[in-house]
Amino acid sequence: MNFSTDMHLDQNYPLKALNTFGMDVYARYFVEPGCRDEILTLMNYRHMVRLPVLFLGGGSNVLLVNDFGGLVVKISSKGIDYRETGTGEVLVTAQAGEIWDDFVGYCIGQGWAGLENLSLIPGTAGAAPIQNIGAYGVEAGELIERVSAVEIKTGREFILTRSECRFGYRDSIFKQELRDRAIVLDVTFRLAKFRHNNPSPDKYDGGHDCVADPGPSAVKLRVDYGDLKRELQAMGIADPSPANIRDAVVRIRSRKLPDPALLGNAGSFFRNPVISDGVYEALRKMYPAVPGYPAFSGSASHSGERTTESGKSAVSIAENSVSENESSDSGRNYKIPAAWLIEQCGWKGYRCGDAGVYPNQPLVLVNYGKASGREIVDLAHQISESVFTKFGIVLESEVNVIE
Ligand code: NAP
Numbered sequence: 283m284n285f286s287t288d289m290h291l292d293q294n295y296p297l298k299a300l301n302t303f304g305m306d307v308y309a310r311y312f313v314e315p316g317c318r319d320e321i322l323t324l325m326n327y328r329h330m331v332r333l334p335v336l337f338l339g340g341g342s343n344v345l346l347v348n349d350f351g352g353l354v355v356k357i358s359s360k361g362i363d364y365r366e367t368g369t370g371e372v373l374v375t376a377q378a379g380e381i382w383d384d385f386v387g388y389c390i391g392q393g394w395a396g397l398e399n400l401s402l403i404p405g406t407a408g409a410a411p412i413q414n415i416g417a418y419g420v421e422a423g424e425l426i427e428r429v430s431a432v433e434i435k436t437g438r439e440f441i442l443t444r445s446e447c448r449f450g451y452r453d454s455i456f457k458q459e460l461r462d463r464a465i466v467l468d469v470t471f472r473l474a475k476f477r478h479n480n481p482s483p484d485k486y487d488g489g490h491d492c493v494a495d496p497g498p499s500a501v502k503l504r505v506d507y508g509d510l511k512r513e514l515q516a517m518g519i520a521d522p523s524p525a526n527i528r529d530a531v532v533r534i535r536s537r538k539l540p541d542p543a544l545l546g547n548a549g550s551f552f553r554n555p556v557i558s559d560g561v562y563e564a565l566r567k568m569y570p571a572v573p574g575y576p577a578f579s580g581s582a583s584h585s586g587e588r589t590t591e592s593g594k595s596a597v598s599i600a601e602n603s604v605s606e607n608e609s610s611d612s613g614r615n616y617k618i619p620a621a622w623l624i625e626q627c628g629w630k631g632y633r634c635g636d637a638g639v640y641p642n643q644p645l646v647l648v649n650y651g652k653a654s655g656r657e658i659v660d661l662a663h664q665i666s667e668s669v670f671t672k673f674g675i676v677l678e679s680e681v682n683v684i685e
Pocket residue numbers: 403413414415416417418419506507508509538549550554575576617618619620621645
């Protein structure tokens with residue numbers, strides 16, 4: 283295929299270095315558009331070619347089970363633009379292929395606050411709106427002004443505003459109606475300006491203080507999240523800057539999560555389930571220690587109707603089985619840490635061959651070397667079965683499993 287650009291079509295291309303699980307699989311065809319125009323050019327060819335297509339960003343949220351028999355497109359478009367609004371805010375646009383954490387570091391280095399809690403999340407900027415990445419009390423969707431995308435079938439470009447993106451807990455229109463139908467081209471964030479004591483225009487130095495402009499209270503840094511609060515206390519910081527928050531988040535995440543360069547993984551394998559308050563109360567009666575946090579976005583998971591380990595009373599936990607007098611649903615939902623459920627089922631640190639459950643964070647499945655995608659899928663299946671059997675809660679995969 284000739285794209286009449288610098289793009290090159292490869293055949294039988296190794297994907298091991300392009301997925302953080304380190305799955306040693308191949309793409310029948312491979313192409314890497316390096317800018318927005320190349321993505322659009324590719325879309326024009328795309329509807330003429332009848333091949334399955336897999337789009338990859340950072341490859342950090344995907345489990346490749348087999349060789350891919352179609353075309354793999356790695357989005358590598360780079361570039362950051364910004365415009366000041368004149369009201370203490372800035373609209374910053376990142377091309378889809380920007381490495382997310384580099385982008386966060388760049389923004390903080392420029393004195394723009396908002397994204398600091400989302401430090402060290404793997405992947406690209408283009409992936410951020412898709413699952414509405416979130417961490418330590420902040421979701422990307424709150425800060426997104428608009429997303430520009432292209433429809434795969436027609437090559438038509440379109441723009442969605444924040445409300446049109448329909449962000450929910452780790453969810454958006456890109457995972458629903460637009461799933462497999464659109465590619466994110468760029469994302470624009472509305473961030474708050476901070477004045478630097480130690481300006482370094484394009485480099486994050488992690489240590490300087492920032493003075494809020496127009497004022498720290500207007501910026502509303504989020505430091506209430508338990509782990510983050512404790513880390514800042516341990517660092518001896520009472521009045522943190524965005525750079526301090528970034529440092530704290532980097533410290534927590536580095537301690538808790540494996541570095542994919544050293545140990546294959548795709549971060550959290552399962553989503554934290556969201557359940558209704560009736561189901562949560564029923565669960566608490568049986569397991570008083572179960573943690574739960576009010577969920578302000580996202581709808582309750584379906585817990586299914588199968589029988590659980592603890593018999594009748596446990597069956598009543600299953601969402602579809604909670605009867606009127608057993609449940610006092612008020613329409614409020616609760617997030618339950620999937621890691622807690624998995625640990626209670628005894629999986630923490632489990633290893634079978636080269637597939638395992640990370641000892642410091644049981645939400646993360648790891649490839650110790652030569653695990654196959656199938657082995658990881660089987661392990662995930664066993665884990666979710668045991669969580670359902672014990673708690674009546676269905677764990678959903680956060681990672682995209684490509685069979
Ligand atoms: P964690 O802090 O142990 O939290 C586990 C669960 O408890 C999550 O559902 C979390 O909600 C909730 N939670 C804990 N403290 C909370 C509080 N003060 N207020 C509200 N909810 C609270 O989770 P972790 O696994 O170590 O991960 C740390 C952070 O990274 C979490 O925020 C997690 O969501 C985030 N993360 C995001 C992604 C992603 O975007 N793809 C992947 C991995 C981890 P939240 O999930 O709403 O925080």
